Amino acid sequence: MAANAEALPTRAPSTKDRLIAAAREIMTERNAVEFSLQDVAARSGLNSALVKYHFGNKDGLLLAILERDAEISLKQVEKLLARNMPATQKLSLHMAGIIETYFRKPYMNRLVHMLVHERGDEAAQQVSRFFVEPLARFQRQMLEEGVKSGEFKEVDPGFFYHAVGSACDALFRWHPESRRIWGVATINDAQRRRYADFVVDLVLNGLVKR
Structure with missing residues (x-):
């Protein structure tokens, strides 16, 4: 590859990835498995309804x-x-x-x-x-x-x-x-x-x- 070639853009995290990352961060910080979908929404900057869309419910998110x-x-x-x-x-x-x-x-x-x-x-x-x-x-x-x-x-x-x-x-x-x-x-x-x-x-x- 040529030295002056532009680096390929990094793929932006998907909505699912962002929701999972937000829930992981919350559980790690709290050292607990309890959180609300509103907590995930606030951390990820996404609507809490997207959890239901992508995972079915909170348990689906936890399983993922x-x-x-x-x-x-x-x-x-x-x-x-x-x-x-x-x-x-x-x-x-x-x-x-x-x-x-x-x-x-x-x-x-x-x-x-x-x-x-x-x-x-x-x-x-x-x-x-x-x-x-x-x-x-x-x-x-x-x-x-x-x-x-x-x-x-x-x-x-x-x-x-x-x-x-x-x-x-x-x-x-x-x-x-x-x-x-x-x-x-x-x-x-x-x-x-x-x-x-x-x-x-x-x-x-x-x-x-x-």
Whole structure:
């Protein structure tokens, strides 16, 4: 390409993209999954009626946000599984990656639970299809690799999924308690790294064969 060629214009975000981005920003700032369509309209500069037009309702917007976030996360896990490294290292990187995801998107695990437990069977089935089942399958594969290589004890993959998911989210979910009890005003990247090291060490001490 010629050096003096003009750069191609960047595609402007679509209306759907702007609505999703606005809702994500609100949930991240509030460290919560509660918001109104008026909040999204004010943040995006768009009419709240456009949520119904593009997503059907607020739950449709939430499902769209989670599906996009899940797609990014699952691609990262799939790439990790394909790497040639010990299962212990894969699992360590996986857990640290979950914590980094929740650091960037503190609403994500709570959004999963809300859509699965509070929004009816259809929403629960969708979340299971595009996120929970694939993630559980990837984790089971990591555990099986570790057992086969002699690195891991055999554990229940369902117990592992729930225990690790809850542990990785706890620092962010219970931040208000951390602020009141331990004076943790904000969670910064250094704290995120320390917490990741702690969780990885805690889980591996119960999983790795000695």
